[in-house]
Amino acid sequence: MGKHKNVINSAAYSSLLLMIWGLVLGCTSSELDQRQRSFVKIFDGRSLDGWKGDSTYWRVENGNLVGEVTPETILEANSFVIWQGGQPEDFELMLEYRISESGNSGVNYRSNYFNDKPFALQGYQCDIDGKKRYVGQNYEEKKRTTLAYMGEKVKIGNWNKPDSTQNLRSNVTKNCWQTRQVLSKVLAPDSLKSLIKDNDWNTLRIFAKDNLLQHYVNGVLMSEVLDKDTLNRSTKGFIGMQVHVGPPMKVEFRNISLKNLID
Numbered sequence: 573m574g575k576h577k578n579v580i581n582s583a584a585y586s587s588l589l590l591m592i593w594g595l596v597l598g599c600t601s602s603e604l605d606q607r608q609r610s611f612v613k614i615f616d617g618r619s620l621d622g623w624k625g626d627s628t629y630w631r632v633e634n635g636n637l638v639g640e641v642t643p644e645t646i647l648e649a650n651s652f653v654i655w656q657g658g659q660p661e662d663f664e665l666m667l668e669y670r671i672s673e674s675g676n677s678g679v680n681y682r683s684n685y686f687n688d689k690p691f692a693l694q695g696y697q698c699d700i701d702g703k704k705r706y707v708g709q710n711y712e713e714k715k716r717t718t719l720a721y722m723g724e725k726v727k728i729g730n731w732n733k734p735d736s737t738q739n740l741r742s743n744v745t746k747n748c749w750q751t752r753q754v755l756s757k758v759l760a761p762d763s764l765k766s767l768i769k770d771n772d773w774n775t776l777r778i779f780a781k782d783n784l785l786q787h788y789v790n791g792v793l794m795s796e797v798l799d800k801d802t803l804n805r806s807t808k809g810f811i812g813m814q815v816h817v818g819p820p821m822k823v824e825f826r827n828i829s830l831k832n833l834i835d
Contacts, residue, residue, distance in 0.1 A: 611666060611829040614655055614811075625653030626691050629815050636670075637825040639677065639815040646820070650713070651691045652680065652812035661808040662833035665778040670824045673771065675702040676816035677823040678711065681778060682809040686714050693812045698778050698787045700823065704765045708787045708794020713814075716740060716804060718748040720795040723764055725755045727798045728805070740804070751801065758793050767792055773826075781833055 614622065617635040628645050630653040631638050641647055660681070671677055683695025694714040699706040710720040720726040731743055731751045743750050758764070767790050768774055777788040783805060785797040799805040813825055 611664070611831045613828065614657055614830050615825070615828040617826065620653070622655060622657050623653050624656055624690070626651050629653075630813075633824075635826060637813065637828070638822065639813060639824075640822045641815050641818075641820050643820050647815065647817045649689075649692060650814055650816050652693045652814050654691070654693065654810050654812040659808045659810055660780075660830065660832065662781045663778075664780075664831040664833065665776075665811065665829070666831075667776050667828040668773045668826050669700055669776055670771065670773050671700055671702045672822045673702040674819045675700070675821035675823050676818055677701065677821075678713070678814045678816075679776065679778065680713060680810070680812045680814060681780060682806040683713070683812060684806070684809050693810060693814075695806050695809050696780075696785060697814070698776065700776075702771070702821070704768050704770075707768055708764070708789045710785060710787060710795045710797045712749070716749040716801075717744050719752060719799070720797045722761045722794055723758045725758065725796040725798075727753045727755055728801045729753065730803065731801050732803060755798075758796075764789075764792065764794060 615637055616622075617632070619632055620630065623630075623637075629639055629641060629647075629651050631640075637653065639653065665679070665681065667679070669677075677700040678697040679700070680693045680695055680697045683693040683697075686692040686694040692714070695712065697711045697713045699709045699711050701707060707722065709718065709722045710726075711718050719728055728749065729751045769790075775790050779786040779788070783799045785799060787794045787796075811830075813823070815821065815823065
């Protein structure tokens with residue numbers, strides 16, 4: 573009887589998890605069950621197999637991918653741990669993150685190695701920080717800078733100048749790309765910040781399809797970019813997690829899964 577009861581409890585628990593994730597993602601349990609089967613875990617929770625990063629800053633601990641900067645290991649440049657399993661084009665990425673109050677991090681995608689440095693990436697980033705100033709915004713690391721702030725739906729227009737760092741910087745003012753149009757606002761930043769947990773686990777979802785890029789935190793759209801800059805946008809590239817220059821910090825990631833949207 574006890575064994576049978578445990579089986580029932582286990583099934584009920586699984587159903588409850590599906591219902592919770594369904595609420596987070598806005599779909600029914602059956603739709604979620606089908607979606608979940610198509611997601612593939614890209615972090616095993618035991619090792620850095622399939623990932624490349626500086627072991628000074630990245631490790632696996634208690635099943636989590638941990639990035640930490642200590643007073644003894646202050647960074648001179650941002651450092652990434654980079655997934656080596658491919659360069660996805662159209663995809664959904666799902667994970668959970670937890671970050672210290674002083675933390676500054678992000679999840680890069682459709683990115684390339686920068687200046688042949690082993691742990692530097694250039695490309696789209698879903699921003700993460702412990703003070704909740706930038707969470708979910710679209711910041712293009714070492715390229716066009718801020719594309720969409722928290723709460724914005726933005727269209728990026730064509731910018732027909734040669735793609736070089738020097739020329740790109742001429743279209744940046746106050747760390748923000750100038751050839752952009754804010755189409756609408758999702759919610760006010762203060763309302764979005766209230767949905768983000770402090771020093772606790774938050775869910776993060778990145779949706780990249782063609783030139784549409786969406787960042788969700790705890791099931792809520794934080795930013796959306798329609799990138800029509802055919803000269804400077806990226807259509808595929810590496811996925812990586814970041815530790816940022818600045819004070820000591822810690823960021824953790826778990827349950828990292830990827831779904832390919834290209835058949």
